[in-house]
Amino acid sequence: MQIIRTVKEMQLISIQLKNEQKQIGYVATMGYFHEGHLNLMKQARKENDIVITSIFVNPLQFGPNEDFEKYPRNKEKDTREAEEAGIDYLFLPSVDEMYPDKQLIKMHMERRVNVLCGNSRPGHFDGVLTVLTKLFHIVLPDKTYFGLKDAQQVAVVEALIRDHNFPIKLIGVPTTREADGLAKSSRNVFLNEQERKEAVWLYKSLLHGQQLVVDGVKNPDIIVKEVHELLREHVSGKVDYIEMLSYPDLLPVLDTNQNIILAAAIYFEEARIIDNIILNAKGQIKSQFE
Amino acid sequence: MQIIRTVKEMQLISIQLKNEQKQIGYVATMGYFHEGHLNLMKQARKENDIVITSIFVNPLQFGPNEDFEKYPRNKEKDTREAEEAGIDYLFLPSVDEMYPDKQLIKMHMERRVNVLCGNSRPGHFDGVLTVLTKLFHIVLPDKTYFGLKDAQQVAVVEALIRDHNFPIKLIGVPTTREADGLAKSSRNVFLNEQERKEAVWLYKSLLHGQQLVVDGVKNPDIIVKEVHELLREHVSGKVDYIEMLSYPDLLPVLDTNQNIILAAAIYFEEARIIDNIILNAKGQIKSQFE
Incomplete structure (x- = not known):
């Protein structure tokens, strides 16, 4: 598994992989993996030539009163587990690498966002839309995998891909559960x-x-x-x-x-x-x- | 020159061209060509394996008091001239093809837009951002060509490509002028x-x-x-x-x-x-x- 830290290098690798006609599967995460994340990676591993996972805690999707700094992080464990899951490239950009300047363009969604969890997180999904747009352009996936545990996020990504004609297939992966049925989290x-x-x-x-x-x-x-x-x-x-x-x-x-x-x-x-x-x-x- | 009318067909062709490692040059237009447009096409022709031009009068970038319906159109002449300019694919989507549903996502730019011509066209460049995002995903260009006559538009496209990490190189083409210096329009x-x-x-x-x-x-x-x-x-x-x-x-x-x-x-x-x-x-x- 190769660890990539710059946007430029990741994008050059992705372009090269596309030139070699490799099918790229992509799992975007904020890290701190549990079995749900690893199942996304395993499914991507089965269905693609190359699997890329990113870990990026995106400040843009945290509200002013939400704790971006305290979001749990464990890069050593995550890196080990990504490698074990057969990931080819682990993309670990810094905040400065993803947002070297203030973003000039704002993305905003009116529908699908002011219900469920989005109701208490105004602006959250706008930040998700921006970071995924950027990540999709950097990783250039054919397929992208999201867990249906966050069904609202899947609905938002579905709108993003359809509205903007991304040449990407969205795969919603069933929620991973404990033996008694509790969703893994x-x-x-x-x-x-x-x-x-x-x-x-x-x-x-x-x-x-x-x-x-x-x-x-x-x-x-x-x-x-x-x-x-x-x-x-x-x-x-x-x-x-x-x-x-x-x-x-x-x-x-x-x-x-x-x-x-x-x-x-x-x-x-x-x-x-x-x-x-x-x-x-x-x-x-x-x-x-x- | 092939004329393509559906998003799906155009995107499949673009993906196939990328698989064949063809370098795609792209000229997005609203049609009614003059020499300035043709110069964009000629420059794209010189610098790429494949040149794709689109003609799409984008309703999203016209204000309620602007005359979308009356925008001049001349598809026969445009088609002939695109062919003469050596275009490989002319993409001519209908409004329904580009916007089959109401767009759920709005794009908005605060900077670079409320000056010059943008000052009298509030929301204009938001519509430009959306349509170009869609077209870039459909055509998958390596290079895209815009005329510096519309320097503000070039500045907006530069922000779009940089903010969102599009794997696309923006080429600003010098204004084409009459013998006495008047910009062609x-x-x-x-x-x-x-x-x-x-x-x-x-x-x-x-x-x-x-x-x-x-x-x-x-x-x-x-x-x-x-x-x-x-x-x-x-x-x-x-x-x-x-x-x-x-x-x-x-x-x-x-x-x-x-x-x-x-x-x-x-x-x-x-x-x-x-x-x-x-x-x-x-x-x-x-x-x-x-």
């Missing part, structure tokens, strides 16, 4: 023993919502209400949101006769835990983003 | 006989400004004032603006010890005529954008 370590036991109810409640759709319940309010009741019953943490929206448009829905996302977020003492499922009109989980 | 035909004679003073006045820089005048206000006086003396049309700014940042300057643009626009009866020169600190015309 760097934040799970912040749960105490009791909370860890409760947290499984996040997924269990969403699956109950799925069962309602399968059973023919069409009214999103009823489904959200039942999910909410289950969570209140089993979880000590405070519910941040439970939402059922169209997917990937993330608009309010009047019924479940379409692709929808059912998503929830809970504040525990030391961690906010999120999860979601994406369903088609029959209530079947869509394991692959289309 | 589709709008020159709207000048009456008297105005056509006067219009040469646009360039002559700018060259006088250049001479002042060469002579060591450092104060932009003095230069702009003398250019203004010359224009008032020789031209019946109304001066829209005369500005001296840094280039390509297009910021106000206190002196001429840097790369600067000296630009002017005049309203004649039926046409607004613009021209500019770009000078280094010694007052030498920069014939190539760097």
Whole structure:
């Protein structure tokens, strides 16, 4: 595995790889890997000639009150694990390397962003759009892999690629889960023993919502209400949101006769835990983003 | 010359050309060609394996009070001239082909846009940024050619390519002029006989400004004032603006010890005529954008 630190070198390598007709798979990350990240890399490894992963904690997507400085970092472990996952190039640019000057161009998205997690992070996805535009031009991937755990981010990347005609295929990778169903997350370590036991109810409640759709319940309010009741019953943490929206448009829905996302977020003492499922009109989980 | 009308086909051709390691030169236009456009194509022809030209009148860069519908079009003549200029692929997408859905992402630039011609066209360059981002992803050029007659547009494209790390080299092509120095423009035909004679003073006045820089005048206000006086003396049309700014940042300057643009626009009866020169600190015309 080669470690690349400059934009210029990474882009020259990518151009060279394209000239050699190599298919490039790309996994953009902010590092601090867990099994979810590694599964993205493994899937990219299977489907491409070359796999490039980047670790870049992007200041542009952190709000003024969000803790960019304290975002967890562990480059040694990440580097080792990327190598073990069979990554060919690990791109590790500095902030100065990615943003040598003030960006003159602002990107902004009105739709898909002011719901779910985006609701409490104004401007967050604008920063995501800018950094991914830059990274896509530097890495020149044929395919890019994002985890459906962050389903809203996948919806935003889908809009970016489609709106701007990027010659890139977006692959949404199903959420990696613990044996009991809890979605893997760097934040799970912040749960105490009791909370860890409760947290499984996040997924269990969403699956109950799925069962309602399968059973023919069409009214999103009823489904959200039942999910909410289950969570209140089993979880000590405070519910941040439970939402059922169209997917990937993330608009309010009047019924479940379409692709929808059912998503929830809970504040525990030391961690906010999120999860979601994406369903088609029959209530079947869509394991692959289309 | 092949005429391509769909985004998908054009992008597949571009990807195939890149796989064959062809160097692609690209000239984006809104059609209604004059000699300036053809010179861009000729230069691209000299410097690349493949030359792609697009004609697309982009509704996104026209304001609500600007006349998108009445923008002059002449596809038969343009097609013939593109073929004569040795273009390999002429990309002619429809508006629906370029914008099948409402764009979810807005691009916006604060700097470089609210001066010169951008001053009277709020939002114009935001639309330019979006369409060029799309076209660059569809055509996948190695080099893209823009005329320095529209020096502000070149400055905006320079920011787009640099901000977003596009793997594209921007070539600014010197303004094509009539024998007497008037910059070529589709709008020159709207000048009456008297105005056509006067219009040469646009360039002559700018060259006088250049001479002042060469002579060591450092104060932009003095230069702009003398250019203004010359224009008032020789031209019946109304001066829209005369500005001296840094280039390509297009910021106000206190002196001429840097790369600067000296630009002017005049309203004649039926046409607004613009021209500019770009000078280094010694007052030498920069014939190539760097």
